[in-house]
Amino acid sequence: MEHQILSFPVLVSFLLFILMLLRIWKKHNNDYTPPPGPWKLPFLGNLHQLAGSSLTHHRLRDLARTYGPVMGIQLGQVPAVVISSPEAAKEVLKIQEVQFADRSPVLATEKVLYNGNDIVFGLYGDQWRQMRKICTLELLSAKRVQSFKAVREEEVLNFVRFLDSKSGTPVNLTHSLFALTNTIISRTSIGKNCKNQETLLRIIDDIIGVVGGFSPADVFPSFKFLLSITGEKSRLELLHRETDQILEDIINEHRASKALSKKSDLSEADNLLDVLVNLQDCGNFQVPLTNDCIKGAILDMFIAGTDTSSKTAEWAMAELMKNPRAMKKAQEEVRHVFGKKGKVDEAGFQELKYLKLVIKETLRLHPPAPMIQRQCREKTQVNGYDINPKTKIFVHIWAIGRDPNIWTEADKFCPERFIDSTIDYKGSNFELLPFGAGKRICPGMTLGLVSLELSLAQMLYHFDWKLPDGVTPDNLDMSEGFGGAIKRGVDLKLIPIPCSPMPIQ
Numbered sequence: 001m002e003h004q005i006l007s008f009p010v011l012v013s014f015l016l017f018i019l020m021l022l023r024i025w026k027k028h029n030n031d032y033t034p035p036p037g038p039w040k041l042p043f044l045g046n047l048h049q050l051a052g053s054s055l056t057h058h059r060l061r062d063l064a065r066t067y068g069p070v071m072g073i074q075l076g077q078v079p080a081v082v083i084s085s086p087e088a089a090k091e092v093l094k095i096q097e098v099q100f101a102d103r104s105p106v107l108a109t110e111k112v113l114y115n116g117n118d119i120v121f122g123l124y125g126d127q128w129r130q131m132r133k134i135c136t137l138e139l140l141s142a143k144r145v146q147s148f149k150a151v152r153e154e155e156v157l158n159f160v161r162f163l164d165s166k167s168g169t170p171v172n173l174t175h176s177l178f179a180l181t182n183t184i185i186s187r188t189s190i191g192k193n194c195k196n197q198e199t200l201l202r203i204i205d206d207i208i209g210v211v212g213g214f215s216p217a218d219v220f221p222s223f224k225f226l227l228s229i230t231g232e233k234s235r236l237e238l239l240h241r242e243t244d245q246i247l248e249d250i251i252n253e254h255r256a257s258k259a260l261s262k263k264s265d266l267s268e269a270d271n272l273l274d275v276l277v278n279l280q281d282c283g284n285f286q287v288p289l290t291n292d293c294i295k296g297a298i299l300d301m302f303i304a305g306t307d308t309s310s311k312t313a314e315w316a317m318a319e320l321m322k323n324p325r326a327m328k329k330a331q332e333e334v335r336h337v338f339g340k341k342g343k344v345d346e347a348g349f350q351e352l353k354y355l356k357l358v359i360k361e362t363l364r365l366h367p368p369a370p371m372i373q374r375q376c377r378e379k380t381q382v383n384g385y386d387i388n389p390k391t392k393i394f395v396h397i398w399a400i401g402r403d404p405n406i407w408t409e410a411d412k413f414c415p416e417r418f419i420d421s422t423i424d425y426k427g428s429n430f431e432l433l434p435f436g437a438g439k440r441i442c443p444g445m446t447l448g449l450v451s452l453e454l455s456l457a458q459m460l461y462h463f464d465w466k467l468p469d470g471v472t473p474d475n476l477d478m479s480e481g482f483g484g485a486i487k488r489g490v491d492l493k494l495i496p497i498p499c500s501p502m503p504i505q
């Protein structure tokens, strides 16, 4: 009995305490308005809705049609928000650009890309700002891009010779355009006579695969054991050791030949590695420019520059084959502009008005990065919804580019829609964002566009194109496949028919 009397006040206090906790919880939740989103399973969150044969960016577009342009999802243990309207994209990429300037780290980039100390995956901070500045002012500036014109022209001409040798037979353009871009990026980044080039290109292929892939450890970050069970940790560490050793050797080779040539002027640099080594020697940086920073930056050029440009060229050719009227117009323009000279050169590119529209329309329908990945830095709001720090952000530029509320006949390839349009790539309207926007907008845009114009202009100038037997413009497969940059579901195979003029010798 005595025991019961004693426990009554304890019980009441306990109940009052619970009530108080409930009030605090309720107040907190009333103040917190999460973005709407599909129902979640315990543990998995929304992962089950993203699994299956349909591509992730397609599923997320479909879900966003129900839940709106700021949609909350849960990827295992990781909260994420999908942004799919120009207004919300503007809020994230421009109005609150610092708030969303982080990239969300993934395991592969931590292990392979020097702990995210590179430009593409680095977290916003002094180190990243310094590398980004070097990238925009020294590596990918318009002047530097211009200085590598001869390299691009030589390699594209080699490509044209290769196509000529395959005259009348189907060529796998998926493979050959990738090889072309890889060679251009490689020569621009590390030079021509690098003895480890072949091995580096093979390893970089693997890196592009893992960086664009999906890892269970990324969605269940607290289950560290997953890394060892799946063998992923050792695979990534091996990849990193191999790449690191090759890049270290390449840097040493460059140092040795630099010592012999005694060149130290940045304007004389033959490739981007030369530029970086010269900058390192000048010192004078707030954050030391270490060999790891240089290696990360060189890897970035390959990872960000190869797939993006080659996949866009491939989609542009596929769209032109599907739309013979647009192909005819583009070919007539290219042949008219370069006909007198008898060869394609970059000096005439400002006259390629229609080809520029073709590229813009291709990037609207097939942006190589369908969703721009960012991460929220501090608690904030978008469209009135609360977003917590460390939330993964996907700006769904593929969905925005195909939104029927924004574009007439949104799925139709129609380069003419951009005639007299004020829509540019700089994100001013936020409905066309193939290069992203704000603090982390693609610094390789000039190089990417000029390389695209060059390869397309050469292909259209020197060749007529036929589809292989049994394929017609109507049944040409335009499905997308799984992978890093949006790739085609099936390789693009086309038949080049050399046509006059043919200044290949």
Ligand code: HEM
Pocket: 119, 120, 121, 132, 135, 140, 185, 300, 301, 302, 304, 305, 306, 308, 309, 312, 367, 368, 369, 372, 373, 433, 434, 435, 436, 437, 438, 439, 440, 441, 442, 443, 444, 445, 447, 448, 449
């Ligand atoms: C058609 C060609 C290309 C497209 C469509 C493209 C697209 C993109 C996109 C969407 C981003 C993310 C932007 C953001 O977060 O807002 C990006 C970042 C980046 N791109 Fe490109 N890119 C292309 C070519 C290139 C080339 C040729 C290079 C260099 C060789 C390059 C280097 C980079 C780098 C270094 C970043 C990271 C920027 C940062 O995080 O600050 N890109 N690109």
